Amino acid sequence: MCMCYTANPDGRHLWAMLLGDTLLHSLTSDTLSTSMTACVLHHPAAIETNPLQIHDDLPIPEPGPGGVLIRVAACGVCRTDLHVVEGELPTKKMPVIPGHQIVGIVEKTGSAVFGVDPGDRVGVAWLNHTCGVCKYCKTGKENLCEAADFTGYTVDGGYATYAAAPAAFVYHLPAGFTDLQAAPLLCAGIIGYRALKLASLQSGGSLGIYGFGSAAHVALQVARFWGIEVYACTRDEKHRKLALELGAVWAGGTTEQPPKRLDAAIIFAPAGEIVPAALRALDKGGTLVLGGIHMSHIPPLDYDWLYHERVVRSVANNTREDGREFLDLAVRIPVETHTEAFPLRDANRALNALKNDAIRGAGVLMCDS
Numbered sequence: 001m002c003m004c005y006t007a008n009p010d011g012r013h014l015w016a017m018l019l020g021d022t023l024l025h026s027l028t029s030d031t032l033s034t035s036m037t038a039c040v041l042h043h044p045a046a047i048e049t050n051p052l053q054i055h056d057d058l059p060i061p062e063p064g065p066g067g068v069l070i071r072v073a074a075c076g077v078c079r080t081d082l083h084v085v086e087g088e089l090p091t092k093k094m095p096v097i098p099g100h101q102i103v104g105i106v107e108k109t110g111s112a113v114f115g116v117d118p119g120d121r122v123g124v125a126w127l128n129h130t131c132g133v134c135k136y137c138k139t140g141k142e143n144l145c146e147a148a149d150f151t152g153y154t155v156d157g158g159y160a161t162y163a164a165a166p167a168a169f170v171y172h173l174p175a176g177f178t179d180l181q182a183a184p185l186l187c188a189g190i191i192g193y194r195a196l197k198l199a200s201l202q203s204g205g206s207l208g209i210y211g212f213g214s215a216a217h218v219a220l221q222v223a224r225f226w227g228i229e230v231y232a233c234t235r236d237e238k239h240r241k242l243a244l245e246l247g248a249v250w251a252g253g254t255t256e257q258p259p260k261r262l263d264a265a266i267i268f269a270p271a272g273e274i275v276p277a278a279l280r281a282l283d284k285g286g287t288l289v290l291g292g293i294h295m296s297h298i299p300p301l302d303y304d305w306l307y308h309e310r311v312v313r314s315v316a317n318n319t320r321e322d323g324r325e326f327l328d329l330a331v332r333i334p335v336e337t338h339t340e341a342f343p344l345r346d347a348n349r350a351l352n353a354l355k356n357d358a359i360r361g362a363g364v365l366m367c368d369s
């Protein structure tokens, strides 16, 4: 056994203990510290009041037997984080570290972990853990599990320099994406993909996308790859411009009627008042998918808008199968994520920007600098 001491390109010291040719374990010198930095929510409040508090002295989480400890490189900023921070979702854990689009390197694994090793680059998404025994888990619908945990909501998430997660729920990330590019794939990408699947579209079909943030800009690329025409309906001019750049055939205002009847529509904006406009844009037999975890009040609907077998359905969470399918697809397309990076310490600023539609594409916190 020999012990090598080197300096990696960014100046951090890397200790590597080698046994023959097998790299057993590698640790950065920072691992030797026992504290981490995190943005913590103690009480839900309007994001304008900057409710996330930065702590530099939190203990690094210890993974259980089936868990892994991840040194977080990047964590995507999602509208669901905003719903957690502002208290639009019922409080489950408080204080809590938000963030469920985690990209990082595994530093440590529990005693019962197989298939995930120290040094692996992995992602953690919203679905953090499921019970495995309820009727939903047993029938391929683990996204509906009665006893699921959700990253950055019922358990601590990735607005931090370290995060722990169950090994069975982490994804190995494709090499083609940088940490910054990969982060938005983990919720925006996966949930957008599930929403597309539930829209039941076929090649040559037409899709309306309402609200054009992080999930929409990825879903548009998948839809185009499948040969689907995309019509983007969004209130913001720069988002309409991005939609057209990414291949939408038309972009208009949120309640503007697209030039043709659509086979399906997805509403990513959390605004129930869009539902009537989206329903009126649907062709007979069309499906309207509501892509958010929270939505403001939906106005009364006229039955004529729903008649002719139109369907309205929501998307709830994701299965691991969705995640694996989408990540494989993202490499093949390849999906191009438009991102805006923020330092971890600026999480409040990133969420304020998200609320004000000021991010073009996806916001991502960089957690390792």
Ligand SMILES: [Zn+2]
Residues within 6 Å of the ligand: 130, 131, 132, 133, 134, 135, 136, 137, 142, 144, 145, 146, 147, 148
């Ligand atoms: Zn279950």
Ligand SMILES: [Zn+2]
Residues within 6 Å of the ligand: 078, 079, 080, 081, 100, 126, 187, 188
């Ligand atoms: Zn999300």
